[in-house]
Amino acid sequence: MAAPVFSSPSLPATLDGAQQRIRELEQQLLESSAATATAQTRLHLLINQLQEGVALLDEAGTLLLINDQACQLWGMPLPASQWVGHSSRAIQQRFRKAVAHPEAFAERLHQLLVDRQPAYNELVELKDGRLLERDFLPMQEAPGAPEHLLVCLRDVTERQRLHQQLQSIASIPGQNPNPILRVDLHGELIYTNQSADSLYAALCPEEQQQLLAAARQIAAAALAEGTEQKMDLAIARGHFASFVVPLPESGFANIYLVNITARVQAEQAMLRAKEEAEAAVKARENFLANMSHEIRTPMNGVLGMAAQLSKTQLDSRQREWLGIIRSSGQHLLTIINDVLDMAKITSGKLEMEQTPFNLCDSFAQALQPLIHQATEKGLVVAGTPLRNSCSYPWVLGDPYRLNQILLNLVSNAIKFTEPGGRIIVIAREVASTDTSLTVEVTVEDTGIGIDAAQQERIFEGFTQAYADTTRRFGGTGLGLSISRALVEQYGGKLRLQSEVGRGSTFSFTLTLPRAHAAPAPVAPVAFDSGILRGRRALLFEDNEINREVARLLLEEWGMHVDEAENGLIGLDLYRQRAYDIVLMDIQMPGMSGLEATAAIRQLPDAAKANVPILALTANAFRADNEQYLAAGMNACLTKPFEEEKLYQQLKQLLEKAAPPAAYNLEKLRALAHGREAFVIKIIRSFLANIPASLAQLEAAATAGNWEQVASLVHHIKPNLEALGIPDVAEVVSQLEQPETALQAEPSRLVARLVAKLQRALQELPRELPAA
Structure with a gap:
């Protein structure tokens, strides 16, 4: 017989198992509830950390979730949790009070809730002036599950303001009547406004390429230097001022063009007019200067000879006639002075x-x-x-x-x-x-x-x-x-x-x-103090009468005078003989006084090159005198001149004509720090070695070996600097570079350097102690 299905001994075991299972399920439920609570807490913390406002509604429109930011954006009291479970219809009443256009807001919200279609970046204007941007996102956890609606809110008030400003700024180039171009870091044209397009279209293909090339060039320069650039451009038959603003962080440069054609044309017209006016003024000045010269030159002879005649034995009638000659001459001189003064006044050069x-x-x-x-x-x-x-x-x-x-x-x-x-x-x-x-x-x-x-x-x-x-x-x-x-x-x-x-x-x-009182004038004495006696002068003068006037005066003061009727003859005389002073006329045939002065100043013999030169000029403009001084003359005297003024000028020039030192040991002594033996050693070395170097230098120059000349000059250069040989730095610099020396008459440069060093060799031995 079969055993029964249930037997009493197994029943307690079954109940115990069921109770154990119940306890396990209860434990799982407790753990699940705790996990759920933890998840909810985490979700609450998370959504409140968001910068956006967030709200979640179920299919019936009940509020399932909302964060603090959403409440703050809508002006709803906190905490946000108190609104969970409320119907959206109830909350909409608060929304309608906050928005600027309540009817339109309500109609659009109803449509969104009914259609359940996504919508992004919709703008909502509030009564307080703020602007909110919202997104509607229908969501399903799984197919067939109930559909929820997620709403996101952002305050875009400031962003929208900046956007509008940028739009306004961005529209400026387009509205600007002047051409604007934008070129990037690679030289590509990335923007042109309408005015720039019109300018470009009006150009022929070659001119278009010139415009683009110029734009790329100035943009690249501005971007490379990181600074604004300004440049005038000639485009076709027009003229434009370009202002380049580099924006390297944005990767481009803006080029703003302003049409200045009318201004440039006006300036050019004023410049063609200015040049004509200046030419007219210059022509008038030249005419008056020439007239001054032509009148003053014979007047110098008239008054000079009258002065010489007054020193002779004359009867009363002859003296009367002489007085008339001198008075008439002075009157004529006054007239020419008035004419010149008027010319100076009208030209602003008085x-x-x-x-x-x-x-x-x-x-x-x-x-x-x-x-x-x-x-x-x-x-x-x-x-x-x-x-x-x-x-x-x-x-x-x-x-x-x-x-x-x-x-x-x-x-x-x-x-x-x-x-x-x-x-x-x-x-x-x-x-x-x-x-x-x-x-x-x-x-x-x-x-x-x-x-x-x-x-x-x-x-x-x-x-x-x-x-x-x-x-x-x-x-x-x-x-x-x-x-x-x-x-x-x-x-x-x-x-x-x-x-x-x-x-x-x-x-x-x-x-x-006001000024401080000047010292009392010294009692007048005879101006001829005898200082000129025995001095030798060379007179450059093409006018025979003026040569005679000057010679009579100079010989009266005990000077020896040689005369030259033009610059070339005078230079030949000057090279052959030694003179203490030169009197130089300016306007001479063949070679002017300026050219003759330049030739004298370039002579290799330092003593001859530095002779005092007095300009005797019939030009009376100060600018002329400044030109003569700049050309190397030491002083100027206007014809007709007074005897005493000529004497005083000659005296002053001769007193200043002491020859310059052939060396300067200040630098060497500074290097020696008080050790005179070191200074003597350098001087002895210079005296022993430089003569041979000079011989080699002259030989190399004679052979035209300018590379060797450069090497020799470079070799002796430290000695020249140590001993302070004056006025040789430029010569040395030119001779050290053969290609430069060839453009500046290298033989003359070598001769000048050799003359300087020979003079130093002659004078340096006096610095050595007596034997």
Whole structure:
């Protein structure tokens, strides 16, 4: 018989197993609940760390999940967990209060919940001005599972503001009427605005390539240097100013073009006009300079010979005639000086000295001859001298030019006032400070007067009030023009009051800086001190009469004189003989004084090359004198010259003509640190070795072996520097480079260096101790 299915002994075992299983399941449930709680905690922490707002809704629209950021974006109270389980319809009421357009917001939200289609980056504008961006993402955990809806929110207010700014900025190039190009690091054109496209289209293919090449070049330079660049470009028949802004971090450079064609054309027109004006001024200056030369050259002969004639025995009648010759010559000289002054004024080249002088004494001395002249004409002269009102008359200025104003006004008064008339000159101080003196000068006459319609005209150059003035009274009509220009140069104004038949009154007010009183003048003595006796001079002068005038003066002072009628003859004489001084005319046929001076200064013999040269010129412009000094002349004297001025110039030049030192041991002694034996050793080495080096140097130069010359010069260069041989650095530099020396007459350079070293060899032995 079969055993029963259930037997009582196995029942307890089955119950025990079931209870054990129950306990295991309960434990698993507890562990699963704990894991779930942990996962929920982690999920809560995670979603609250997100920068975006996140919300999860189920299929019925119930809120399953929301983080703190979402609540903050919508303005909902925290914590976010309190909203879990609420219906989306209930929460929408809060949303409608926050958004700027509630109806449109509600309609779009309903559509999204019904359609269940993804939507990204939709913008929601809030009433407080913020802008939110939201995403709708339908989600299913598994096929057939309920569909959830994930909503993501971001505050894009600042980003949108920046985006709008960038859009605005980006639209500027397109709207700019000027061409704009962008070139990348590889030279590729990556952007052009409409104006640039129009410019490009208007060019022919060759011009287009030129534009692109220029754009690449200036962009590359700006990117390489990292700095903005500015450059003017000629494109086709137009002109553009280019401004290049490098943006290396962005990988490109912007080129901004501005059309400056009209400006360039205007500047060019002003430059073709300026050149013409300058050419006209230059032509006038050249004409006046030539006229000055042509007049002054014979005037030097006239006045010079008159001066020599005055030293001879003459009867009274002959002396009268001689006085007329000298007076007429001085008058002619005054006229040419007036013409030159007017030319200087119109060209802005009028020279004004700045020297301390006594204004009271200067005015009084200037007026004295005119007072005598007026008295001889039968005029009554009265007035008030400046010294009556001025306690401290020392000022800084140009006494010659200030006197010129006064002399012109008083001379005019004398000229236009008939005998029996009256002239009144008043000078007075009107203001005074610690640093300046202001004076007023008035010149009144009872002459012919000037019609009101002509009063401004008389201040114009080469103009007089009436057509017959020159015939009746003489003159050039320049005096008042010059006077007004001089007064204005000092910051004043020349004033006139006049009435026909009742005379004229000219006046001006000047403010001059004060100066310390100059030392009292030394009592005059005979200027011929005998220092020129026995000295030998070479005179370059093409005018025979002027040579005679100069020779008579120089021989009178005991000098030996050789004459040369042009530059070439003079140079031949100079090479053959030794001279203490040279008197050099400027304009000579064949070779000018400037060319002759340059040739003398380049002679290899240092003593000959450094002879004092005095320019005797008939040109009276200061710029000319500056040119002569720059060319190597030591001083200038304008013809016709006074005897004393010529003597003083010669004396000063000869006193300064002591030969320069052939060496300088300061550097060597500094290196020796007080060890004189070291200095003596270097000098003995120089004296022993340099003669042989010089012989080799001259031999190499004679053979034309300039490579060997360069090597020898380089070898002795340290000795030259140690002993301070002067004026050889440039020569050494040129000879060390054969290709450079060949362009600068290397034989002449070698001769000059050899002469310097031979002189040092002659003079250095005196530095050695006595045997």
